[in-house]
Amino acid sequence: MxxxxxxxxxxxxxxxxxxxxxxxxxxxxxxxxxxxxxxxxxEPMTEDELNKRIDQSESDFRNNRFKNSSELLAKYE
Structure with a gap:
């Protein structure tokens, strides 16, 4: 069968x-x-992928491309 x-x-x-x-x-x-x-x-990300994401996040933070928790909470209220 x-x-x-x-x-x-x-x-x-x-x-x-x-x-x-x-x-x-x-x-x-x-x-x-x-x-x-x-x-x-x-499938877990590779160490290289993780490092690239960290680098991108740090770059975003340095260039003020982020939202703080207050902004995120306000979006959903």
Whole structure:
């Protein structure tokens, strides 16, 4: 049985469930699997990329290209 057929069969069985507890357990499993998948997609930046971002941030600060926390808070009030 291929993956698509297995997923369809799983969904059909899921729709038959009457237990809220069983649905909750399956939701937790799904969330956990999604988090693991998301973490596997995460690629940390290299040291060179980090240093370039630091240099850019320092340059922005020296040239007054920034907003302070008061300005940011005012934007969302």
């Amino acid at each position: 291929n993956l698509e057929a297995r997923k369809i069969e799983f969904v059909q069985e899921f729709l038959k469930l009457q237990s809220e507890e069983a649905v909750s357990r399956l939701e937790k499993i799904l969330r956990k699997e999604k988090n693991v998948s998301d973490e596997q997609l995460f």
